[in-house]
Amino acid sequence: MRYVFDTFVIDAAARELRASGMPVRVEPKVLDLLIQLIERRDRVVSKDDLVEAVWQGRCVSDAAISSAVSAARRVLGDDGHGQRYVRTMHGRGFRFVGPLVELGSGAAEESHHVDQPGGDRGRAPAREALRQEIRYCHSLDGTRIAYARAGAGPPLVKAANWLHHLEFDWESPVWRHIFEELASRHQLLRYDGRGMGLSAWDVSDFGLERQIEDLETVVDAAGLDRFALLGLSQGCAKALVYAARHPERVTRLVLLGGYARGWNRRGDPAGAVLRRAAIEMIRVGWGRDNPAVRQMFTSLYMPDAPADSQRWFSDLQRKTASPQNAAAVLEAHGGVDIRDVLPLVKAPTLVIHSRHDGGVPFEQGQELAAGIPGARFAVLDTTNHILPATDPAWHRCARLIREFLAE
Structure with a gap:
């Protein structure tokens, strides 16, 4: 069994801990302790229970147990003050409290299965064959x-948007149906942008040029020559600039819920004030157990999604990025203005936008379609910026993309 939380993956069968995809050295007893706390995360684990499970009932001092707990926290970048993952329940024991996803067996870089809707002869392989393989490369600045x-x-190729995590997104009901649909007919290439997911978090430059360099690096590392390019939300700007700079490589361009002008370039002072306030709230409230700040974005991006999808999206927000990185990327997106790039796009382009989108105003989608030569514009009758599988607009969106890419 694999347990995934934040940038960490613990493979209980392989006896391995990874952080951002890289192996982490950890003492066997410390790893045993972590696994025991995770497997019993629904309750407080007493010291006696830990002694029985980790030390096989041998006589162990309280100091030795406390030392192992401290070591477990250190290896996760935690401490006794923050207790983000392992919490001391005074007089009772310890409990694992971090947000966690439980996956099937296999090492972190191996693939895992995804449910595949059946019945369509045109679809590629059923669930057993649909796997993702994770690899690494380094952008021009070494990230x-x-x-x-x-x-x-x-x-x-899917350009990175604001929040993403290759592992969590693949399992999440927020994104799973979208990636299943795309990967059932295509070789789908996704990546975690700098500061997000399994990519390096220790980053300071989130400018658009750096983000485009990441996209360029990924497609080159994957050995792709010509490909269709997909932009979702904030990913549309990167996709558009790439398509304008590399017209010989982009066969078709799909833009969903995108914009040419970021929130600070739209001539909307009131909207900009709200975004700045939201960024400050991210910095102080993003990583807290109380989901109030994250729920604000959940309600903005998928207001009509089922409760389960909303809970997943709230959890995904905390898992995909640190508060500092989430705020920095959102701030960087606010300054984007690529209107001068739109006339340079040569690839056939499909622009799709939700009529009542609360995340990106409908007019932004219209501006994209009007500025790109020959672009088609399709309207979805929904309030959701991120389309859940239960939204009828998703089924229309999937059909539009499928037919456009098949032309």
Whole structure:
């Protein structure tokens, strides 16, 4: 069994801990202790229970147990003050409290299965064959970037948007149906942008040029020559600039919920004030157990999603990025203005936008379609910026993308 939380993956069967995809050295007893706390995370684990499970009932001092707990916290970048993952329940024991996803067996870089809707002869392989493979490359400034491939067929590259995590997104009901649809007919290439997911978090430059360099690096590392390019939300700006600079490589361009002007370039002072306030709230409240700040973004981006999807999206926000990185990337996106790039795009382009999108105003989608030569514009009758599988607009969106890419 694998347990995934934040940038960490613990493979209980392989006896391994990884951070951002890289192996971490950890004492066997410390790893045993972590696994025991995680497997019993629904309750407080007493010192006696830990002694029985980790030390096989041998006589162990309280100091030795406390030392092992401290070592477990250190290896996770935690401490006795923050107690982000392992919490001391005074007089009772310890409990694992970090947000966690439980996956099937296999090492972190190996693939795992994804449910595959059946019945369509045109679809590629069933669930057993649909896997993702995660690898790493380094951007021009040396930043480590994680990318993943899944499926077979004509290549389709997804530009990174604001929040993403290759492992969590692949399992999450927020994104799973979207990636299943795309990977069922294409070789889907995704990546975690700098400061996000399995890519390096120790980053200070989130400017658009750096983010485009990440995209360029990933497609080169994957050995792709010509491919269709998909932009979702903030990923649309990167996709557009790349398509304008590399017209010989982009066969088709799909833009969903995107914009040419970031929130600070739209001539909307009131909207900009709200975004700045939201960024400050991210910095102080993003990583807290109380989901109030994250729920604000959940309500903004997928207001009509089922409760389960909303809970996943709230958890995903905390897992995909630190408060500092989440705020910095959102702030960087606010200054984007690529209107001068739109006339330079040569690839056939499909622009899709939700009519009542609370995340990106509908007019921004119209501006994209009007500025790109020959672009098609499709409207979805929904309030959701991120489309849950239960939204009828998702099924129309999937059909539009499928037919456009098949032309």
